[in-house]
Amino acid sequence: MNGTTLPTPDSPDLNQTLDHLFRHEAGKMVAVLTRLFGFPNMQQAEDIVQDTILKALESWKYGKMPENPQAWLYYTAKNKVIDLIRRQQVRHKIEHELSFLLTSEYSLVPTINEIFTENEIRDSQLRMMFACCHPSFSKESQIALTLNTLCGLNVREIADAFLTSEETIRKRMYRTKEKLRSEKITLDYPGVEAMAERMEAVLKTLYLLFNEGYHSSHPEKLIREDLCAEAMRLTLLLTENRKTDLPYASALLALMCFQSSRFNARIDDQGLIILLKDQDRTQWNRQLIAKGNQYLNLAASGEMLHEYHIEAAIASIHANSVDYGDTDWKLILQLYNLLLEKVYNPVVALNRCLVIGETDGYASAIIELQKMEGMEENRLYNTSLGEMHLKNGEKIIARTYFEKALSRTLSAAERKLINAKISLCN
Amino acid sequence: MYLIRGGDNAGLSAEDMQVHMQKWMAWMESLGKKGIFVAGEPLDFTGKQVSGKNKTVTDGPFLEAKEMVGGYLIILANDIQEAVEISKGCPVFEMNGKLEIRPIQKMNL
Numbered sequence: 001m002n003g004t005t006l007p008t009p010d011s012p013d014l015n016q017t018l019d020h021l022f023r024h025e026a027g028k029m030v031a032v033l034t035r036l037f038g039f040p041n042m043q044q045a046e047d048i049v050q051d052t053i054l055k056a057l058e059s060w061k062y063g064k065m066p067e068n069p070q071a072w073l074y075y076t077a078k079n080k081v082i083d084l085i086r087r088q089q090v091r092h093k094i095e096h097e098l099s100f101l102l103t104s105e106y107s108l109v110p111t112i113n114e115i116f117t118e119n120e121i122r123d124s125q126l127r128m129m130f131a132c133c134h135p136s137f138s139k140e141s142q143i144a145l146t147l148n149t150l151c152g153l154n155v156r157e158i159a160d161a162f163l164t165s166e167e168t169i170r171k172r173m174y175r176t177k178e179k180l181r182s183e184k185i186t187l188d189y190p191g192v193e194a195m196a197e198r199m200e201a202v203l204k205t206l207y208l209l210f211n212e213g214y215h216s217s218h219p220e221k222l223i224r225e226d227l228c229a230e231a232m233r234l235t236l237l238l239t240e241n242r243k244t245d246l247p248y249a250s251a252l253l254a255l256m257c258f259q260s261s262r263f264n265a266r267i268d269d270q271g272l273i274i275l276l277k278d279q280d281r282t283q284w285n286r287q288l289i290a291k292g293n294q295y296l297n298l299a300a301s302g303e304m305l306h307e308y309h310i311e312a313a314i315a316s317i318h319a320n321s322v323d324y325g326d327t328d329w330k331l332i333l334q335l336y337n338l339l340l341e342k343v344y345n346p347v348v349a350l351n352r353c354l355v356i357g358e359t360d361g362y363a364s365a366i367i368e369l370q371k372m373e374g375m376e377e378n379r380l381y382n383t384s385l386g387e388m389h390l391k392n393g394e395k396i397i398a399r400t401y402f403e404k405a406l407s408r409t410l411s412a413a414e415r416k417l418i419n420a421k422i423s424l425c426n
Numbered sequence: 427m428y429l430i431r432g433g434d435n436a437g438l439s440a441e442d443m444q445v446h447m448q449k450w451m452a453w454m455e456s457l458g459k460k461g462i463f464v465a466g467e468p469l470d471f472t473g474k475q476v477s478g479k480n481k482t483v484t485d486g487p488f489l490e491a492k493e494m495v496g497g498y499l500i501i502l503a504n505d506i507q508e509a510v511e512i513s514k515g516c517p518v519f520e521m522n523g524k525l526e527i528r529p530i531q532k533m534n535l
Contacts, residue, residue, distance in 0.1 A: 061446075
């Protein structure tokens with residue numbers, strides 16, 4: 001019913017949508033109803049959804065769950081909408097191709113039923129995704145809006161996820177929703193010409209959302225896992241639709257599968273980061289790696305080589321190597337060179353230097369690192385230099401770099417890791 | 427009989443509501459396992475009121491949601507103290523709700 005589901009790091013068999021039924025269905029229903037009422041009237045859609053979920057809570061809590069909870073929610077939401085339309089409270093607000101169908105009792109109920117069918121729900125979610133990533137919003141706003149409307153997170157939950165105050169998110173959402181009204185953003189797919197550019201924006205938002213979950217120092221593993229799972233769920237949705245199933249969307253999904261396959265192996269019980277080299281590879285999620293390989297194959301079509309292709313290819317080499325020594329570092333180095341040619345990114349450049357350590361020796365890596373400019377204050381840069389010197393047997397120099405990195409690090413997990421490194425320098 | 431009133435649901439996220447519901451499910455299940463659950467139903471928030479000699483019919487209880495009886499439970503307890511103790515496990519309190527405990531009268535002939 002929900003199409004393909006991806007295995008999650010912790011529960012490869014369990015369909016996560018069951019875990020977060022209310023949240024996911026809220027996201028779907030907001031998308032459907034916003035499409036009906038129009039983006040400027042999103043509040044109306046949100047109110048109906050809130051009422052529907054509240055009603056479910058009140059009715060189900062005495063121990064009787066309906067056999068098909070999803071159908072129950074849709075039925076209840078539909079009735080609320082039909083009731084509102086009959087009472088003429090919203091009809092004047094509805095301005096699009098559906099509006100005339102809602103004026104007659106002959107077509108009202110069938111039309112509402114139609115927008116709640118599985119295909120139309122997916123379609124509404126995709127339209128919503130494009131609207132949330134409208135170029136007039138900042139990247140931060142795009143992410144917050146996506147989490148709010150498509151993933152069913154409220155302001156407090158978004159603030160929690162980004163370790164910021166509710167007030168900050170509330171203001172950001174307010175400004176975004178104001179703009180949404182003033183710019184008259186509609187829930188339509190971008191035209192053929194604008195599609196490529198908007199697709200970039202959508203994928204970038206999902207990429208950042210995933211990274212926020214994967215790389216952030218958020219103390220709660222569950223929250224980080226949720227962000228990754230949401231990003232993957234929405235990317236999956238893109239790959240399942242003909243209009244949006246571009247090879248680089250599959251590449252991004254492959255990348256996410258490979259990365260999340262290591263989710264549990266890269267942090268130990270004390271929240272300490274475990275480096276790739278030291279990870280227990282039996283803990284890597286094989287199902288996710290298989291999915292990653294599958295999507296990477298699907299991504300290998302068309303003329304365009306996107307950054308996501310290259311990043312996914314690098315991740316796939318790691319995921320499919322038996323152990324650290326078995327890794328094809330020469331190929332990885334070539335891919336890094338390719339990636340840097342496409343777009344310069346200091347973190348990618350830094351990682352490339354570490355790869356050189358594996359292909360040409362640590363001394364060469366140090367020379368490459370020292371060629372980089374403007375990175376003297378960067379904690380990752382200093383950690384990397386420390387690591388290369390330590391591996392090269394220069395403990396005293398290594399220590400100075402680690403100490404410099406430590407003074408620029410806030411995250412507890414990273415501090416622990418760097419402290420462990422410093423103790424190796426004695 | 428437990429008459430369960432309201433609880434403040436304002437500002438809850440979908441996930442909060444799901445978590446709250448799961449607590450209810452767990453509590454109901456525990457009553458069932460102890461063999462003390464008799465009956466329980468949610469009540470719709472709509473309704474009619476018929477009152478007085480004139481049998482005047484009015485719409486709904488029209489109370490504020492937090493004052494309204496949202497549902498009832500009938501459980502088996504040896505005495506009112508025990509019923510009070512059992513009720514303390516009810517998740518409605520987490521939402522600042524109220525629970526009224528009324529023994530069902532025995533009609534002894």
